Amino acid sequence: MILGQVVGNVVATQKNEKLIGKKLLIVKAIDLKGKLMEPFVVAVDIVGVGIGEKVLVVNGSSARQTDETKDRTIDSVIVAKVDSIQVEA
């Protein structure tokens, strides 16, 4: 899973019917200190997060293992909102 931060959202009026009703967010990868990294993904939000929040993103076919994304044209999904990160000293 990718550790990331929500930095924006995407609005698309015309889209595949299997994407209708899905919230599309732009998530940038972050390091363990919270610094924004270069790669980003557009992910479907199934937990209800907002801009600026730290999240976990699942990619690939694993992204379709939820009720909300099953059999849909989705390869990136936000599955958790991160409260805190503990790392070894």
Added chain:
Amino acid sequence: MYYARVIGNIVSTIKYKGLKGKKIQVIQPVDMKTGKDSGSFLVALDATSSGMGDMIGYEDGAEATWAFEEDDVPVDASIVAIIDKINITG
């Protein structure tokens, strides 16, 4: 299966139901031959009972979802073994 070390963990209260009750670990891939860190950290769901500092084996991609009995676990990296020892010849 790939080799890594557990370097941290993540607390999340708002998450997809399939992830509830499962430990989210931060792991650092390690080169099996040299024992040195290799590449960037990643976040993995724990199917064992690993702890900080443990050397572990993980699966990534779609295989990661098979580490759990439920079929609604959206995960692309899972810890599937705690590694005690590695023997490499050659």
